[in-house]
Amino acid sequence: MIGRRSLFTATGAAATALSSFFAGRAAEAKSIVKKVAGDVELRGADGRMERLGSLDLESQMDFTAGFREFNNKGISRTAAMRFQQLMKEKGMDPKAIVSFDEMHAIAGSDPIIGMSAKTWLANQQVTWKSLQDYFHANADMYLAEMEAADKDGPGSLTLDANLEIPDYTKHEIHIQPGGYVGDPFAGHMYHYGTNSFYIGAIGHNEQDQIHKGTANNIPMPADGKVKRILEVGCGLGQMSCALKERFPDAEVWATDVGAPMVRYGHMRARDLGIAVNYGQGLAEKTGFPDGHFDITVSYIMHHELPQTATRAVIAEANRVTRTGGVYYPVDFNTGGSTGPAYGMFRRWWDHRWNNEVWSREFHTLNFSDEIAKAGFTLNAKTPAALPGFGARHFVKT
Amino acid sequence: MAETKFTRPTFAVKAIPSDVNNVTFFGNPVLDNLVSVVIAMGTEVWATKRRMKVMESVLAKKGVTSEMLEKYVPTAEEAAAWEKDRDRFIEMTFSALGNVGDLTASAPFPKRG
Numbered sequence: 313m314i315g316r317r318s319l320f321t322a323t324g325a326a327a328t329a330l331s332s333f334f335a336g337r338a339a340e341a342k343s344i345v346k347k348v349a350g351d352v353e354l355r356g357a358d359g360r361m362e363r364l365g366s367l368d369l370e371s372q373m374d375f376t377a378g379f380r381e382f383n384n385k386g387i388s389r390t391a392a393m394r395f396q397q398l399m400k401e402k403g404m405d406p407k408a409i410v411s412f413d414e415m416h417a418i419a420g421s422d423p424i425i426g427m428s429a430k431t432w433l434a435n436q437q438v439t440w441k442s443l444q445d446y447f448h449a450n451a452d453m454y455l456a457e458m459e460a461a462d463k464d465g466p467g468s469l470t471l472d473a474n475l476e477i478p479d480y481t482k483h484e485i486h487i488q489p490g491g492y493v494g495d496p497f498a499g500h501m502y503h504y505g506t507n508s509f510y511i512g513a514i515g516h517n518e519q520d521q522i523h524k525g526t527a528n529n530i531p532m533p534a535d536g537k538v539k540r541i542l543e544v545g546c547g548l549g550q551m552s553c554a555l556k557e558r559f560p561d562a563e564v565w566a567t568d569v570g571a572p573m574v575r576y577g578h579m580r581a582r583d584l585g586i587a588v589n590y591g592q593g594l595a596e597k598t599g600f601p602d603g604h605f606d607i608t609v610s611y612i613m614h615h616e617l618p619q620t621a622t623r624a625v626i627a628e629a630n631r632v633t634r635t636g637g638v639y640y641p642v643d644f645n646t647g648g649s650t651g652p653a654y655g656m657f658r659r660w661w662d663h664r665w666n667n668e669v670w671s672r673e674f675h676t677l678n679f680s681d682e683i684a685k686a687g688f689t690l691n692a693k694t695p696a697a698l699p700g701f702g703a704r705h706f707v708k709t
Numbered sequence: 710m711a712e713t714k715f716t717r718p719t720f721a722v723k724a725i726p727s728d729v730n731n732v733t734f735f736g737n738p739v740l741d742n743l744v745s746v747v748i749a750m751g752t753e754v755w756a757t758k759r760r761m762k763v764m765e766s767v768l769a770k771k772g773v774t775s776e777m778l779e780k781y782v783p784t785a786e787e788a789a790a791w792e793k794d795r796d797r798f799i800e801m802t803f804s805a806l807g808n809v810g811d812l813t814a815s816a817p818f819p820k821r822g
């Protein structure tokens with residue numbers, strides 16, 4: 313089981329092998345990305361992953377992926393030991409379970425502890441800045457590529473220029489510059505940035521392995537009928553692509569508040585020949601008819617939402633999912649406003665300084681209870697679709 | 710770079726910026742800044758080293774063109790070896806960050822036999 317905050321965040325599983333970008337190559341390293349009109353593919357593709365546009369950028373990402381693991385294994389361990397030492401000095405049990413306030417009192421501004429956070433964050437900033445600098449320097453070419461894809465298929469893209477974008481979605485979550493809505497290349501940056509995050513946490517995802525595994529584990533409705541599927545907060549749509557590949561005869565709809573996210577997602581799905589319908593829209597107000605979907609999912613969206621929004625999204629999922637349909641919001645386990653001191657430290661700076669603005673709201677919620685309250689029934693026997701995350705197989709009753 | 714002037718529609722709105730650059734973990738912002746510099750420098754150094762590896766590999770096979778460099782895909786063996794070297798490089802450059810300096814400059818030797 314991995315730490316519950318381990319995916320894009322600080323508590324990467326220490327047991328994963330050190331690995332580089334190339335370890336995520338498709339076995340045969342052959343491109344399966346289709347060459348289509350207007351496509352920019354400067355350095356070829358590796359399976360379903362287009363190679364980054366320059367060798368230097370690829371190497372910068374290789375470094376930051378490696379450093380992330382080094383931080384998780386090396387520098388962090390030193391910080392954890394320092395916590396134990398400080399607790400012993402204060403006459404405390406070094407394994408004591410503490411709150412954030414107690415943790416802060418122990419850590420103070422200890423530089424050894426601080427180093428583990430500072431280096432992790434500086435590395436995260438370099439990851440984003442390298443990507444952003446590259447795409448901005450080549451903005452015209454990459455914007456033209458998206459423009460060519462916007463109206464092309466398979467699949468479709470709908471943008472909503474009149475959408476009122478709630479402030480809570482405008483934060484630079486994970487300190488990604490511009491966040492999901494504020495940079496035209498948010499989707500590009502998120503895709504390549506999270507590749508490196510995945511490597512240090514739960515494994516490679518360059519070929520969408522994690523999303524495919526998760527999509528394949530989403531339970532079917534009891535009657536076996538899957539005609540329409542919805543993913544909300546789809547980001548660049550790796551989960552929706554994986555669902556379409558699993559259910560080729562179903563209509564798959566995928567929405568996200570960030571236009572740059574769905575633009576990139578649509579372009580990528582098109583290049584892969586996967587027909588998903590992407591749209592810019594709010595998870596709490598999808599505009600689909602009542603009972604429209606056989607399966608409704610989200611993938612690590614809720615920990616980035618305030619509690620009020622989470623409740624509104626669950627209510628909307630309940631409205632658009634048909635009776636007997638499956639609702640599966642993949643996300644972290646909730647709970648845990650106390651823990652071992654070092655774990656609490658990581659959780660703290662991940663929230664405060666990695667700018668996971670809403671993670672504390674999510675973790676103090678009983679997410680599964682909230683879903684049950686909205687009229688879904690939990691099938692507690694189904695194991696988690698993404699191992700280490702919450703087991704949340706809900707059925708609309 | 711974030712001030713880029715775009716000539717095509719961006720479909721982006723103004724984000725709420727994070728204040729991560731204002732935090733000091735060491736009580737002295739200069740120290741925080743130095744750590745940021747070191748990480749960024751490490752990234753650049755590694756990118757340079759890795760490019761050279763690519764060049765060497767390409768050179769070993771044929772003549773050199775920049776397109777050949779850009780498109781070079783390492784073999785599984787090369788990738789494994791480079792990965793090992795990358796981690797050695799990271800270890801070499803950054804392992805000092807794990808040192809715990811708790812002796813003052815004037816501290817005497819500990820008792821020795």
Ligand SMILES: C[S@@+](CC[C@H](N)C(=O)[O-])C[C@H]1O[C@@H](n2cnc3c(N)ncnc32)[C@H](O)[C@@H]1O
Pocket residue numbers: 481492493544545546547548549550551567568569570573593594595596610611612613616617621
């Ligand atoms: C951590 S990302 C996950 C993206 C994607 N599901 C994946 O597989 O990586 C969270 C996504 O939720 C989106 N989001 C946040 N609040 C939203 C809302 N109220 N409605 C729609 N999307 C939202 C963000 O724009 C972002 O793309």
